[in-house]
Amino acid sequence: MSALSSSLRSASLAAALFAGLAGAVDVYAYTSLGGSWKNGSIPMRLQLDATAPAVTMPLQDGSTSWNTIAQQSLAAWNAEMIRSQLTSTTSTSSAAEMYDGINSVLFATTIYGDAFDSTTLGVTLVNYYDDYGLPTPQITEADLIINKNRTWNSYSGVIRSNPLDFRRVLLHELGHVIGLDHPDQANQNVTALMNSTVSNVAGLQTDDRSGANYLYPAASALPASNITLQPTAQSGAVGSSVALTFGLNGSTTPPEKSLFLNYRWYFKASGASAYEPLFTVNTGTLSFGTLQLLDAGSYYVQIQTPNGTVNSNAVNVAVTPVTLDKNTCLFNLSTRALNGSATNPLTVGFVISGTDNKRILLRAVGPTLADPRFGISNPLSDPKLTLVNQTTGAILATSTAIWSQAANAAEIRTTTGQVYGFPLQEGSRDAVLLVSLPPGAYTAVATSPSSGLGTVLFEAYDADTTKTATSSRFYNLSTRGYVSTGNNVMVAGFVVSGTAPRTYLIRLAGPTLASKLGVTDTLYDPYLKLYRHNDDGSGDTLIRETDDWDSPSATQPSLKAAAAAAYAFAFDLENAGNRRESSMLVTLAPGQYTAMASGNDNGGDNSPSGNALIEIYELNL
Structure with a gap:
């Protein structure tokens, strides 16, 4: 039986599907849905005889009651369980609903109002979530629904599509009731009734028994909670x-x-x-x-x-509290991300405050990342940088195809060393701009002339050789890019420069980009982590992480006030109870930091990839 399993915030759904034959193997590889029942009885209410389709009795295996087959199937699983046992009562009622505290087993034409698809034979709804929608180790309710729209009988041996074998489908679904999932969908290769493909396997196999033994050993084998x-x-x-x-x-x-x-x-x-x-x-x-x-x-x-x-x-x-210093400022910014399509390229925004021009070194590094020391397997082969004035939309500068052929290449090399940037390969197609900019808001866009896709590292360096308390400086920094998985998450590094801490608002936007900026394919459920670089060379330490910006709810007023003070756009759904974007208000000491943007897939319910925006705002708090 093929079972489709998807985690919900309120229940785990397991549906048995008819989908061909399964292969045979000899490795134990059972897998769990994520919870199990408490010690003692697991009471099941059998409503099968009361809800069954019209079938001439006895069935092909001699059975005269659907409930009796269910009782025999409960006994088969009970033989493999010690600390808990499935028990049953029969009912003539056809009524059942999820979250009623009753573990119902019945035939029905729908899944509590939702239609069965053309291949679904049965569904088991298993709830092991608490009142906040968070998973726990304890199953508290399970409802098992057999598709009444199909033709059923009970027999052993070769599986047929018409009639279907009720006994093996029910036995499989009861495996979900006790907390077992599909080993083959967890990349295991075993012979098991709990596999997700219908087969000639009609009874519990060694792997199925091992799974039940593991979930329900002697009560003394469970960890105590003293x-x-x-x-x-x-x-x-x-x-x-x-x-x-x-x-x-x-x-x-x-x-x-x-x-x-x-x-x-x-x-x-x-x-x-x-x-x-x-x-x-x-x-x-x-x-x-x-x-x-x-x-x-x-x-x-x-x-x-x-x-x-x-x-x-x-x-x-x-x-x-600690004493803050408004002279502490953002010094450099770097972002590594998967460069998206021409319509959604890696885009970096920054603001220069003050009265004087500021010298800025901008780099979009692609080919040099192929060096083994960077560990990047798919660098963008031909990045191109375009610098735009956010206010007027005017293009201020465009990088040369080969950075070392730029008219100011010698100055670029000298400045790279002064800001402690790593050297670029001579003759490479990495993109570089060295410019002097007046105060204002700017956007740097990394594209690919060949429409290529790959990882690019964007860097913005404060290249002023002398700095004073009144010098112009970076004010806010933001990066919009494509977030994927593994090494292709989006990583933004920045330096806090000064002698004392300062407070920053760091945000990761996803869904709001679609409604307010017209960005397509946005990250559905952003997740933000903040790391601090260790001065002793031991790497980075995770110092903060956040998922939905409404947790904990006590911080919402402060986050809203900080966003308003920074003139940041408001996130969508602020009053809809669905705040998926991430935000943190942090006071940071001078040093090097990294903000990592990734996405939650919520058990496979949505994609963990998409376009997102990291923002770092200086606050005068």
Whole structure:
């Protein structure tokens, strides 16, 4: 049976489809939907006889009741389960609905009002999500619906399409009820009834039994959730690093999460009345890589197992402010991204504030990235840079095809060394502009004359040889580019230059670009991470990450106020309860930082790729 599985915010959907024959192999590779039932009984309400299509009894295998076949199928799975057992009652009612607290098994012509497609034989709706739509290790409800529009009987041996074999379809769907998914759709190669393709396999196989054994061992095999070391209150100045942790079952640190053990941290902001979950945190230790004023408040952790939840004591995190310096400024910007089509090229915007001209070195690096030290497998072969005045739309400069043939190539080499940029290959088609610009707003666009696609690194350097407190400077920086997966996520690096911290608003826009800028193929669900470069050469440290900008909700007023103060466009859906774009308000000490833009696929419901915009705004807070 082919089963289509898709994670929803409220349920996991598994649908059995008729799709040909499965091959045979000999490796164990069962896979789980993500949760399992608590110890004890799993009560199923059998409504099959009350809802079945008209069929002459007995069936081909001698059965005289659909419910009886279901009871035999429950017993087959029970033989492989220890800590939990499927039980049943029969009902003459045809009524059923999702989220009614009843595990119904029935025939129906629709999936609670949604039509079956032409190949779907049955659907199992498994709910292991909490009230916030977050997954937990505990299944709380499962409804199993057999497609009444098809012709059914019960038999063994070779599978036929008309009539279909009810027993093997039901047995497969009950595997979803207990939490098993399709091993072949997880790139496994096994003989199993739980595979997603209908076959002549009519009963449980070794892999199916192994999966049930793993999910339902003896009760003593599940991890206990005894908090033996409570979290302790923490305090620190803005920018410092602190962590909340706890001990479980005698340990001094929480064990790694597993299929049977999960963690959820909850937060109540100072002055707020209620706790809310931190959607981006599901680790045992809650780390603050760079403590911020908005982090102040009360926290507790919830330990989740198939048998329920246990909450820790709530503790406070206190944050003290630091002195800011308005002379601290953005110094350089670099962005690595997959260059999109001609209609959606990598586009960088920046603002120069002050009264004097500023000397800027702009580079769009492609061919030089082919050097093995960069680890880029698909560099853009022929980037071209065009500099545009945002106010007038006038083109101010265009790069030469070969940078080293530019009239000011010698000055470019000297300036590259002065700003500590890596040298470009002589004679390469990397694009470079060295310009002096008056205060204003500008856009640099990286394209490909050959309409090629590939990774490009855009860099903007403050090339002034002398700088004072009154010098013109970069004010805001933004990059619009194509976000993909793996090495093709969009990465924006920037330098904070000065002697003291300054506050910045960093945002990652996706859906709003379509409605306000007319950009097509936008990133559906942006995810933003912020890294700090370690001065000791040990690499980068993740200091902040955010998904939807409405979590936690207590930060929304501050994020809205910061966006308004920076004259940033408002995100769409601000009042629709669907705030998918990312935003963070952070006070950063001088140093090197990287903002990484990626996309969530939400269990395969949407694409993790698309056009997005990273923005970095200086704030006078």
